[in-house]
Amino acid sequence: MLLCRFSAVSQTLAGWGRRSTRRGGLLHRALTISCSRGSGEGSVKPARVSSAQGLYRDTVLLPRTDFPMKLTGRKLLDRELEIQKCGFADLYSWQRARKAKKDFCIHDGPPYANGDPHVGHALNKILKDIRNRFEVLRGRQVHYIPGWDCHGLPIELKALGDLGTSGLSPLQIRQKARAFAKEAIARQKAAFQRWGVMADWYQSYYTYDGAYEAAELKVFQEMHSKGFIYQDYKPVFWSPSSRTALAEAELEYNPEHVSRAIYVTFPLIKLPPKLASQAAGLNRISVLVWTTQPWTIPANQAICYMPKAQYSVVKRADNSQLLLVATERTTSLTALLGTELESVGTFTGSQLEGGICSHPTIPDKEVQLLPADHVTMAKGTGLVHTAPAHGMEDYSVASHFKLLVDCMLDGDGRFTELAGPELQNLSVMTEGTDKVISMLKDCGALVKEEQCVHSYPYDWRTKQPVIIRPSRQWFINTASLKDKAKEELQKVRVLPESARGSLLAMLDRRTYWCISRQRSWGVPIPVFYHRETGEALITKHTVSHIAKLFKEKGSDCWWELPIETLLPAEVLKKVTGLVTDYVRGEDVLDIWFDSGASWAAVLEESDSRADAYVEGKDQIGGWFQSSLLTSVAARNKAPYKSLVVHGFAVSEKGEKMSKSLGNVVDPDLVINGGEDPSMPAYGADVLRWWVAESNVFSEVQIGPTSLSSARESVGKLRNTLRFLLGNLQSFDPRVQAVDPREMHYIDQYLLHLLREFSIKVTDAYSEFDAGRVIRVVQAFITRDLSSFYFSIIKDRLYCDPEDSLGRRSCQTVLEEILDGLTRSIAPILPHLAEEVYLHAPGHDEGETLFKSGWIKSSSVWRRPGLEEAVEGACAIRDSFLSSIPGKNAARYELTIAIEPGLLFELMESLQEEPTSTSSQLAELMMVARVNLSSELPRDLPPGAVVSHGTFLINLEGGVIHENSAYSIAAVPTSAARCSRCRRHTAKSADCLCLRCQTVVSQAH
Structure with a gap:
């Protein structure tokens, strides 16, 4: 509670501190100037002074340092590069080699190796580096191996450019894709290092590396042997633009997609x-x-209804047509069709069982009415067209009722001959849809067509719509993993906690995961197929053999080596058949399986769980989930102890960054500057400050305003550090430090505040909350410093004898x-910190900060009664300042009257004698003199200002509890102002005060 009270006091002190600087004497103004202006070398020059003061100028110990006030432009960049070369280069290897009681591991989610580094990379990598550097400082051994996701269609497409795949062998495609990925990795790695990211840059992992691929195949084999991986013919998301199957994580939904929605009739030929x-x-x-995908009508196998819903037969007023629809959809259908719908019969959905319709465009084809749980009343008619080949829920109905799952589409999204001569070779998303609607119109089945704007899945790489079509693919049965994965996820700490719900929801929605891709650039699925039967050959022996080959030669050997080497006799003898009976598979693994298995290739075997995975919120349905599913399937536990989910980098207007909008911020320009004057060279530390200062758990805005603000904040911090360095000239803490027990109380009190400060900072870093660190620092x-401590100790620091106990106490x-x-x-600011450390006293040349440990604090710094003594004095000072608003406190003498008791004893610890101009209490009050007594004198002069107050003392957990009253009388001092220290403690205007006389006489 005392600290809460002191918070209010300190706010008043902050205002008083500003007033005292503004209204103080010439020396106070000189000191202000000296702390804010330096020469080219960073030394401090005294301000112009009067002739009297000039006599004593050399005896005033003003701050001096060669630490530059500012570093800008080329000097700033050169300084950062120099520090990286000298202080950062061997830091990771050094800390891995030292002995440590605890390890700390952030497993790096691999960025995609298909482009230049961007601010999203900066946000992610710097956030991780801030935590890693904190852990190094606190003495832990950090495990951080950066990696890259190197396979996949986007890299393949960019590598091939206009060439396409025509005429190129898989090995030629892979060669070009690998070269492209390596170039992107080199650019990204150089940028990450320039940002000051500490990592094992020599042991980075790449998903195209043979050893990595071998570890991935071991995970695949383990999951296959447990029955989690299987091959099946079922609907999958299919990208005609990529000619490959896609997983849910490879989709992005376009909310502005426009479909041609139609209302179609199916004649009921057999009543239920x-x-x-x-x-x-x-x-x-x-x-x-009703359907938004007219092209699926030829594949219709059933119409589904909701068993518990109510349905009606309605008659159209305009043509007497009888329609079967859900009762609650009648009103909206009336408006849609523009005619009255008269109900001629109502019944429940369960009564529709056994009904059969005829297909509108396929003669003699019968369509059953079937119950289904996925039917809703939100849109449409309450009766759902069901094409098992082209819908996940439709397929579930087909599986339950043994319906056919015929596919009428090829890999390009065109109708095959199974769709009939009228539709064959037509693209289903364009002319195929046109033709189906035309056929429905011709046979009188089309009731209404409308445009429907809705969310629709697109291929996240080609930005083209996808379709659902059945295909023989390899799948992971995530439905059987879901419960265990959710159980393990509940043991994981999630920051922010609100992201846990999204993670669980993603798991709930995912029943299976398609992991095969029809591409060349990826890790081959280690399967062989029988030439005649098509039966897959995959065993622990075949997979183990392929994994060994991949580790030795890389996965190119899948295409390079003869099948006799891939499937040798000693492996084949464990199954029936000859090697010539088999061909190698052509599919590769989904890149989400590639990266999701990274825990097996990168994490150390001692625990093989990372302390944290730290990625953007898009990984909730991506890497976070693929890593969890593979790890739970293979070894029954999550690969991480905590998840940190951060937002995306956006423009200062909150817009997604895009080149078309011209709001993309290039981190290279942020650091090195550009030709435009609005983009100066900010350096890496300003970029890092932007990351740290942001609320990373939401969208993170970046632009000229936020970067300029970050630079200003770093500049203010630099000046504070420079002030500290300037006042530690010629001070060596190893031999000149004062024992805390001999210090002034206010100095001890600052150590107490510093200890509390270090605890808050440590807690914030431990929570991945660098923003809170910055707020605590500021x-x-x-x-505590600028408005309170610095304003109080400047007199003692500048004007006391250089080797005096009081000044050394302060310097300590x-x-x-x-x-x-x-x-x-x-x-957060490793370059600035190392630069300060080079100038700081107390350590040998060549030492670096990051090898010297975390903030040092001692329990000795907290003494019983210390807080109460200083905070009690501050409360009294607060009352005094409130009684003389706008006036200079240094011109007053105070009489403080306190009845005998605990508060009086505390004030006596700050001033033992009844009256003093140099006591710790006088220093705290920043007045000319303090008189301490048990009561105010009765003969106060007419100009005296009297005020009263109370202070609550709470010691030993409430055992000592006392509310003490005090009174204050403030009287303008009669003493003259000292020409050297500017305090009103001299006997006459032409005379120095006793302290200054002593200092000057010793100096001469």
């Missing part, structure tokens, strides 16, 4: 038995269905503050 009596006299009833500097604390502040910002 339960309706035969109710429908007597009703002829030619048609079931009305509050400590602004409130300043050195601790400098050290604590430097270490606290080091994970």
